[in-house]
Amino acid sequence: MVESNYKLLKTSVLYLLNQCKSMRKLKMIHAQILTSPQFSETDRYFLTTRLLFYCAISDSGSLPYATKLFIHLERSNLYVYNALIRAYATKSYSGQSMNSLTIYINMLRNGINPDKLTFPFILKYCSGRLDVLMGMAVYSHVVKFGLCYDVYIQNCMINLLCECGFLGCAHKVFDEMSKRDVVSWNSMIVGSLRNGEVDLALSMFRSMSNRSIYTWNSMITGLVQGGKPKVALELFLEMVMMNDGAVRPDKITFASVLSACASLGAIHYGNWVCEYIKRSGLEIDMVTATALIDMYGKCGCVDKAIETFRGMPKKDVMAWTAMISVYALHGYGKEALNLLHEMKAHKLKPNNVTFVGILSACAHAGLVEEGRQCFDMMTRIFSIEPCVYHYACMVDILSRAARFREAEKLIDDMAMEPDAYVWGALLGGCQTHKNVELGEKVALRLINLDPLNHAFYINLCDIYAKAGRFDDVKKVRKLMQEKGIMKDLPGSSMSEVDGVLHEISVRGSHELVMDDVLGLLNRLHNDMKICAGNDEAGSN
Template identity: 55%
Template sequence: MFYALEQMKDSYSNFDFELDGDVKNSIGRLIHRCKSLKELSQVHSHVIKLPHLLPNHRSFLTSRLLFCISPLSLSYACKIFSLIQNPTLFSYNAIIRANSTNPTHPSSSASLILYKQLLANGLLPDSITLPFVLKECSTRADLIAGRGVHAHGLKFGYESDVYVQNSLINLYSECGVSEDAHKVFDEMPNRDVVSWNSIIISSLRSGELDAALQLFSAMPERKNIITWNSMITGFVQGGRPKEALEIFRDMQVSVDTVYPDKVTLAGVLSACASLGAINLGRWVHHYIERTGTTCDMVLGTSLVDMYGKCGFIRKAFEVFLGMPEKDVLAWTAMISSYAMHGYGRDAIELYGRMEEAGVRPNAVTFVAILSACAHTGLIDEGRRYFQRMGKHGIEPRVEHYTCMVDILGRAGRFDEAEELIGRMPVSPDVFTWGALLGACRTHGNIRLGEKVARLLIEMEPENHVFYVVLCDLYGKSRRFEDRQRVRSWMNDRRVEKGAPGTSLIEVEGVVLEFSVKGSPEMEMEMPMERLKSVLETLDNEMKVDEKYIETLL
């Protein structure tokens, strides 16, 4: 590269100035062949030093260098821009793009400042300028500035430009103004797959999962991997993992010919973890191995979490050990798996190994380790870890206090639990009081249980669970009149028990849900009387088998 530049410089000095255009084109081609910042900086130094290069050609080449350098080094690009006497729109677009995609600080507003300079210098923005300025507004969630740029888009005639309109949808989505995002989308004369993806993501972010599903179904464009991943991840995070798996099955048989990537697989594993769908989770694991997909920390952690929540602790630990690199999320997932199934000592041992590995715990790690102590009755250890949080610069949150209340409550140390709640720097929530209420129910502490249950009813008067627990406490203490009074409260306040409990079973990768009312997934549902008859027949057959076994003994 350097040799070619020197040759060009030597040959240039032997030719007339009329060949300046050829030199400009040659250097321009050379710029686009550069593969590193070092090579670009070499070209830049020769552009500065080349004699007799016309000013407009030097300015053009400097702008091209600015465009190529800006993604690699923002500071270098800014220095180049500062040396341009009369920046063109191309130069402004390059430096605005660099600042919006590589902000030096979250509160930086360099792109907006440059945009104002552009306007002050008499230049008009184009369809490249506005999307990058809107990108900075989105990053900073600056709704006021974004609306101003939106007005400029209308003023300069870009209300039909699909790139500008897509950027506006993303702006209003990032700023939490889903209504305006939908308004922009509805008024777009032309839409592409990015438009549909943007409005679907906006709906998912605002919790409008049904609206997102309607848009997804109505989408005329071929869905790409971003579309499918957004829907799967959005429904998992929105608490509807079963539908997320249905979307994944649709993706596998769709005409779009889209193959799952790491984001897809992580989302599906998360859904499997929520539903206990171990067979599908295993299929995903085999798919990763069969296709040679790199099992990075995200996928590895997702597998650990899935196996742990499905109850396969050994397999979770096997995957965990096989991970070449482990971050705090991976360690926390394995600790949580131990805690969830009552392996408190194993969780504590693993926490010690994490600290030995030099991995700093986070707030979620301490929730996991405190839960492990609660489920195993390790009171002193729980206190020690609670106090250790401060050494790691972590301020205990309400969930950490809830775990400590649970630890003390399970051990029957109600006075200490009440004292801890009284010392909380944050207001205890329903989960904190709920942990104490559960302990009162377990240990039969009627006096404190009554007090806590009444407090919870005041906090959430529509939640039937607290009424039921209070009735149970009164029933155990034979205070039947009080129990009847609570039931009257429920009737007067029209508090009804929630949906009936459900069970989930996985059949050939499909998760079916059953309750006392039946299964909504079954096209020809078995009547309840017929189901009872089948169960009675099975019960009788089991009794016959039992008698037959007794005759053989």
């Protein structure tokens, strides 16, 4: 009977630990473990380690409390060490000198060997610190303890190497894996995308036989961010045309695809995606609605953007910022300012991106004083320290209004070193108002900042040409030839015709017969000349 009651008590404590949702209750359980005379020292140790695990891992736990338990344990086993290593690798907690690595070293000093659950979180800790050398040292222990063929550890090592920019080394680990899972492929694809190797990522994606939604989303998002929105759209269409039903788009997919439509100005595709979401019975949540606002704005459909924004039952700061940015893009400065005041009335605090949109709106609408007030409000009311982008917007506002002395003073008073965006904003104003002397000085400064950027030389030529200094134009062009400075990629534009996207550049187009396009342009040019001639004849 006593034995039965003892087992019931032990089982009850374990059950309560698993169900515990607060530290207050957990401390009560801890007190019961410490004071109950029915527990032997062995059982008390066992239950304390389980309690420590809960404190360390659970969202309702407390890492400081788990650390105190660890310090006061007479002895620690591998289970306890792994729990703490995992906790310190996955949770942010300041105030302790411990970390995953120091705990691991302490474990080795106490004669406890690691297992396959130890190393993934130590490698994760190294990834968080971008410490590839320490990661390599840890991996040497992986080899030493005969765990180098564990797929989970190898995946973590690939992730570490990719995070630190060692894509070639990551590829070598991947190639040497005897067994790969979907995480292995995803890690290499995401790593390739983060390191700018979009084509390599796409090649690996095509080689995969089993793709998860995470794989599709990573690839589509990476293509959009890598400057290949058209390929991203094509990949999305391939995804929805699959008949196996194994993978269905989610809100992350739609947000990325709408971003691709925004980049291309492909309104028909954007509308189709919106209809697809509705037909699929999926909810248009805040993330998707915000992406729709951005897409409509960049495609020139301001009314649709407003309709989407006003139709949102709940809006976060990102949604308000997206709508403000739409107004800024189209020069609706007053509307952007009104939306900022409305946002404040809803007790929402704008962030630094919101103020980039507001200041940009003031610049495009020529609202100099309003721009000043917002720049001041940012720090005085919202305690947001201006960054270089805010200064660039403010310089743009002043330069467009030909207030060059004020713009120069603002640059001189900057807390950080002005970058090309700041000087570029000043240069734009100089070109608009034909301020040759200052424009020349700024253009030369920009060339010193980035001597291989062709745009700065072109801007300087433009300033000289507007001032009639054609000898100086020739000198700059000669300098460009001597340095081998030219435009890396030809200018291009995307045009959507009957729902089909066409790309046209200086080099031509794969999809359009350029002779037909040039023929149409020549006919339009001739028609315009005829119209101009008729107007002159009529006036005479």
